[in-house]
Amino acid sequence: MKIGISGASGKLGATIIAELSARTGHHQLVAISRSPEKLGKGMENRKGDYDQPDTLRDAYAGLDRLVLIPSADLRPGVRGAQLKTAIDVAVGAGVQHIFLLSAAGTREASTPAIGETYWTGEQHLIRVAPRWTILRMNYYSQSMIDEIMMSLVQGVLAGIGEDCVAYVSRNDVAAATAGAVAGEGHAGAIYNLTGPEALTGRDVAAIASDTLGKAIVFSSITEEQLRSGLSHAGLPDVVADAIVDIKKTFVEGHFDVLTHDVERLSGRAPAFFRDVLTATKS
Incomplete structure (x- = not known):
């Protein structure tokens, strides 16, 4: 069987390839990227640009x-x-089974909402693909850790209300994806890839304070205050808009989803947020 991974030069794509390589010795892997020169050696590399x-x-x-x-x-x-x-293009090329990485809490949405990407992709995949599997990712532990690190100077982790998120490690998403792709019986399934616990903003701040040895508090601010802070930090409007939108989905409960799908697909328990933060610190 020949398995292609689009976005192979990104962090998630590269980790999925590593997980598949460890599981699928009798299958052929094809790494696909708009920048094939960034891909590693040892497998077939192809250029594939979503815009071309x-x-x-x-x-x-x-x-x-x-x-x-x-x-x-x-x-x-x-x-x-x-x-x-x-x-x-994949359907026209004869690909029989497409696995789409989507987002937890996906529901009907239109532009400019960031969730439009996933709603549009999921709905089209279901309509036209011969066989499909959707893997909805919770919010990356690593992305929240990046935010924590940027908040260390002021000691304030900002949100726009009471939120709850089942943060999942990128490595666990990759392992679960590899398990599904290399396995059987997943056609027509929608999985939610989550960490082992759902955490509020205050939980995250407490874990960060304890792990990093620096006092960090969670503060609920308005959308306008968040956008202003992002603008003063020099972030482009399109990035600031995306961050504000994500924070809104945190409060609306899109990521307050907890399942055992990571362990079911990967064969291993997902990492706790505290452990991912500790490993990052080390």
């Missing part, structure tokens, strides 16, 4: 299964359109 459908036709040719990871482009409407194009 002609490259996708060649990249997806002959594949039995394909993993689609959304791009990092935060412009409203862009990623949803990219996914629709990639899915259409």
Whole structure:
């Protein structure tokens, strides 16, 4: 069986490839990226750019299964359109089973909401793919840890209300994805990849304070205050808008989802947020 991984030069894509390599010795892996020169050696590398459908036709040719990871482009409407194009090209190329990395809490959404990407991708995949599997990721532990590190100077971790998130390690997402792709019986399934516990903003601040040895508090601020702070930090409007939107979904409960799907698919228990933070500190 030939398995393609789109977005292979990114952190998640590279980790999925490493996990698949450890599980699928009798399968052939194809690493696909818009920057194939960044890919490692030892497997077939192909150029595939979501914005250049002609490259996708060649990249997806002959594949039995394909993993689609959304791009990092935060412009409203862009990623949803990219996914629709990639899915259409993959189906036209004869790919029989497509695995889409999506987001926890996905529901009907339109631009400029960041969730539009996942709603558009999921709905189109279900409509047109011969066989499909959707893997909805909770929010990365590593992304929250980046935010914690940037908050150390002021000692304040900001949110826009009471939130609850089942943070999941990128490594656990990769392992669960690899387990699904290399296994059988996952067609038509929607999985929620979460960590082992749901944490509030105050929980995260307490864990960070204890682990890092520096007092950090959680503070609830308004959307306007958050946007202003992001702007003063020099972040582009499109990035600031995305961060505010994500924080809103935290409060609305999109990521307050807790399952055993990571362990079910990967064969190992997901890492606790505290342990991921400790490992990052080390």
